[in-house]
Amino acid sequence: MYETLFTFLNRYFKKATLFKVGFNLSPMYKRSCGKIIFASENLHLVKIKIPLSYKNKNYVGSIFGGSLFAATDPIYMIQLMQILGKDYVVWDKKTDIKFKRPAYEHAFATFEFSTTEINEIVKKVQAENEMDYTKTLHITAKNGTVFAELDKTLYIATKVYYKEKRGLKN
DSSP states (O other): OHHHHHHHHTTTSOHHHHHHHHHHHOHHHHTTTOEEEEEOTTSSEEEEEEOOOTTTBOTTSSBOHHHHHHHHTTHHHHHHHHHHOTTEEEEEEEEEEEEOSOOOSOEEEEEEOOHHHHHHHHHHHHHHSEEEEEEEEEEEOTTOOEEEEEEEEEEEEEHHHHHHHHHHHO
């Protein structure tokens, strides 16, 4: 449903605007308490804010760890799907999260793919049909203090290969 709506609206609005507004209005993302505050035109850079509020404050007054994770969970996958386009499949595969210290203030995260990274991903997937790609992400305070560190593993494949592979398993 989201992809169909995104494709239709992309005729009238920039991809970055749809990415930001779509996430921020989506009920699934709103429940995480995260908010996209910036998306570059090419979607290589996305920034989020996770405000400390009564909705995500835990027993000791810091941001609930599940809220920190949920606000970061879908970004890399959907960001990369939009960058690579319809010829690729991207799935979240695994996340390792290490909580470093409690977040007693608003938290922030920056999701970034360089042009070099995108070119390497495309080259490797074209050569091998699929790959796992791991990105490290830090959830921080405004001053850079790290609240949590995530290692996010994404599965990336050509759509043709992925459909063939899934067909063999059924």
